[in-house]
Amino acid sequence: MGKVLMIGAGGVATVAAHKMAQNPEVFTELMIASRTKEKCDRLAAAVEKATGYKGIQTARVDADNVEELVALLSSYKPDMVVNLALPYQDLTIMEACLQTGCNYLDTANYEPKDEAHFEYSWQWAYRERFEKAGLTAILGCGFDPGVTSIYTAYAAKHHFKEIQYLDIVDCNAGDHHKAFATNFNPEINIREITQKGLYWEDGKWVETEPLEIHKDLTYPEIGPRDSYLLHHEEIESLVINYPSIKRARFWMTFGQQYLKHLEVIQNIGMSRIDEIEYEAPLADGTGTARVKIVPLQFLKAVLPNPQDLGENYEGQTSIGCRIRGIGNDGKEHTYYVYNNCSHRAAYEETGMQGVSYTTGVPAMIGAMMFLTGKWVKAGVHNVEEFDPDPFMEQLNTQGLPWHELHDIDLEL
Ligand code: NDP
Numbered sequence: 001m002g003k004v005l006m007i008g009a010g011g012v013a014t015v016a017a018h019k020m021a022q023n024p025e026v027f028t029e030l031m032i033a034s035r036t037k038e039k040c041d042r043l044a045a046a047v048e049k050a051t052g053y054k055g056i057q058t059a060r061v062d063a064d065n066v067e068e069l070v071a072l073l074s075s076y077k078p079d080m081v082v083n084l085a086l087p088y089q090d091l092t093i094m095e096a097c098l099q100t101g102c103n104y105l106d107t108a109n110y111e112p113k114d115e116a117h118f119e120y121s122w123q124w125a126y127r128e129r130f131e132k133a134g135l136t137a138i139l140g141c142g143f144d145p146g147v148t149s150i151y152t153a154y155a156a157k158h159h160f161k162e163i164q165y166l167d168i169v170d171c172n173a174g175d176h177h178k179a180f181a182t183n184f185n186p187e188i189n190i191r192e193i194t195q196k197g198l199y200w201e202d203g204k205w206v207e208t209e210p211l212e213i214h215k216d217l218t219y220p221e222i223g224p225r226d227s228y229l230l231h232h233e234e235i236e237s238l239v240i241n242y243p244s245i246k247r248a249r250f251w252m253t254f255g256q257q258y259l260k261h262l263e264v265i266q267n268i269g270m271s272r273i274d275e276i277e278y279e280a281p282l283a284d285g286t287g288t289a290r291v292k293i294v295p296l297q298f299l300k301a302v303l304p305n306p307q308d309l310g311e312n313y314e315g316q317t318s319i320g321c322r323i324r325g326i327g328n329d330g331k332e333h334t335y336y337v338y339n340n341c342s343h344r345a346a347y348e349e350t351g352m353q354g355v356s357y358t359t360g361v362p363a364m365i366g367a368m369m370f371l372t373g374k375w376v377k378a379g380v381h382n383v384e385e386f387d388p389d390p391f392m393e394q395l396n397t398q399g400l401p402w403h404e405l406h407d408i409d410l411e412l
Helices: 011-021 037-051 066-076 087-100 127-133 147-158 186-193 234-241 256-267 295-302 343-350 354-371 388-397
Strands: 002-007 027-034 057-060 080-083 103-106 136-139 160-172 197-201 204-208 214-219 223-230 247-253 276-281 288-293 316-327 332-342 379-382 403-406
Touching: 002 011, 002 066, 002 354, 011 027, 011 037, 011 343, 011 354, 027 037, 027 354, 037 057, 057 066, 066 087, 080 087, 080 354, 087 103, 087 127, 103 354, 127 379, 136 354, 147 160, 147 234, 147 316, 147 332, 147 354, 147 388, 160 214, 160 223, 160 234, 160 332, 186 256, 186 295, 197 223, 197 234, 214 247, 234 247, 234 379, 288 295, 316 354, 332 343, 332 354, 343 354, 354 388
Parallel strands: 002 027, 002 080, 027 057, 080 103, 103 136, 136 379, 160 247
Antiparallel strands: 160 316, 197 204, 197 247, 214 223, 223 247, 276 288, 316 332, 332 403
8 A cells, every 4th residue: 555664763663663564454565764774674674573574675874864865765766754763854854755756754843953942843844845746744743742632633623612721741650770761862852851841821932941840640550750841842733723722731750860860961061962072092092083072972872772671661651631621512621531551561562662662653653544545635734633533543453542531630
């Protein structure tokens, strides 16, 4: 039915590749391309062994380079590019898709390398070009953003006349038995968490100091966890697409151990993203040379690789939307829709932990929605702009079942 080029061979891509291969009637041809071809080869072999899928192709590509991307897309001719590299590559990959007539999907919005700042405007600027080319671009199709936005669309379609208060709650109650590790790319993760907080209230953005606002929230099958208000990208499009929202916030849990390490990392300058000079030994051992390094990128090189956390990861994630508003009966209602994902079950199925799993599965379903003709709309769209129903159905069968609670105390 469809030919997909997946870019990236990291944790999220590993899950997405397994899930695509489990749906061979939709994903009839698959290529995995990334900066390091050996990783693509290893991933392709692991997926074929685990699923019996045959013929995954691999390639090396530098996704920062539009010419290289255009050459690869022109020769492979995919129906869709699934971008599971890093947010830095979003624009170059979108540009290459436009030049070669290819549809596009990603899981994280564009972020310039030299500025810890993410927003959709850079990608929304491509709307007209995708529209004119008759191509579909699906933005933010992981869990958050992604499923959380689809949960909101589902609530708006089936339960509410007017959504007024939206709180997205993201809990990782897992234990990987490491002193400090991030659950996805450390550079992207630390940049996100050390930013100022931001939420939407009464038609404007309200800024907070990083991790300034927090409170205990109770998560299903987990219990209370200290949850911190963060800026998160899906809020930006949701308040535009659901203008009745009076307040929208995003909360994420962090343990004290994690926060203690994060504070030290910041205090000693290891979260800096500007270049510094460093006296590095020459490869041939003949002396040293002054080289430029970015401290946060250096830190990434010494931290545990998120892909290696899976084996001993216990516990589960719980991510959902807590919504208050006016129901279809004209009365005020509350609603909580969520998924709990076990790190161990994710690892047993794909070799990756729950955070990669909860991102890779929705990326696959988003591509499936496009390839099966359910989410085809020329232009650049956030996921809540499509029909949530077929996506919600697939969540239940592809490993991320969801649960609903009505008229409960939302704690928020
Ligand atoms: P990883 O760091 O594990 O993997 C990133 C992959 O991209 C690696 O294979 C890397 O190659 C490759 N890559 C990096 N730069 C380039 C480049 N210039 N050209 C080609 N390939 C490149 O990251 P994750 O799998 O953890 O995350 C993938 C994406 O998912 C990120 O954008 C992240 O922000 C997003 N994400 C979204 C979530 C959501 O819920 N929406 C949640 C979690 C993550 P190499 O190994 O050679 O460096």
